[in-house]
Amino acid sequence: MNSTSYEFLTDQFTSFQREAVHLEMRDAYGTAAELPHLRAWLADDPGGTEWLEPWFATVRTATRAGKTFRRARIVSEPLSDYQRWVRELTHLFVEAGEDTRWVPRRRVSTIALPGNDFWLFDDELVIFLIFAGNGLVVDRLATTDPDAIRLCRSAFDAVWDLAIPDRDYHAQ
Template identity: 45%
Template sequence: MSQNVPDFTALLRSAQRSAVHLEMRDAYGVGDEAEEFEQFKLTGAVDLDPTASWWPEWLGLVKETVGRGVVLRRARIVSEPVTDYIRWEHAVTPLNLDAGEQVRWLPRRKASDIALPGNDLWLIDDRLVLFHFFTGDGNWADPGFEFNEDPATVEMVAQAFETVWDRATPHEKYTV
């Protein structure tokens, strides 16, 4: 992970009840995914081996977090037709699901009347928001994140996520 990204292990280990992740970009350009994404663009194939590449650390952390009784949900707001990056994300999402994450997809056109935060984020236990900042090409910005515990911000983020979640389609039913 980038030096601009906080220690996700510590962040998720601090969760006691819930951890939600809201993704709103149609493409990311972070380095640890680059090789797999390029291979997908060339071949259309994905490697669903949970021990390959950078997956073992993340999937192990997800399993540990869910195993402690924490509900881990990820919602993705996407433009349609989807980008190659979103097609790749969709293709590798079974790894997230197998580890215990719940994942849903919301077409951007169905989000027009939702007051959304301006950045991707994690919300931990409805108490702590971690905003992620990216450059225009989808790489980590500098700084790449900001924590926020302001009750009004936390409430806004929680309401936005729940509205997205309620409207979104579970991964198993969403096609790209």
């Protein structure tokens, strides 16, 4: 596996051919782009969502071209503050074209999961996201290793089979 840049990851969102899948397994993240908006939400200031528009435009363009974005979120219940905030925004991701689903952590106890969140592109490239304890990304590891790709595909599919579509998910 090789460390790769943020730019390499973001390039994949426009260069994949068929499908991009994302498995999220943390209850909280701390990305630099999100933190100010999360803090505002926690202070009862819903703020705007303009900062998400570049992502939505990317998803809309890809899905109009027949490509698929799927995201599965494994979450503890009751939801963390971060996940409650994301829950309020997820309908916008779905409206842009992502198929986003939620999986209560208790449902995945018998699934073999990779050690880190990942993006899998066309079953050809996997990029693992390495986070610090505070939720900031500290590295991205890219690989085309067939064993890693099989592990990620198997884990994603197993989680997806248990996942609840965003419209039907009611957090406990």
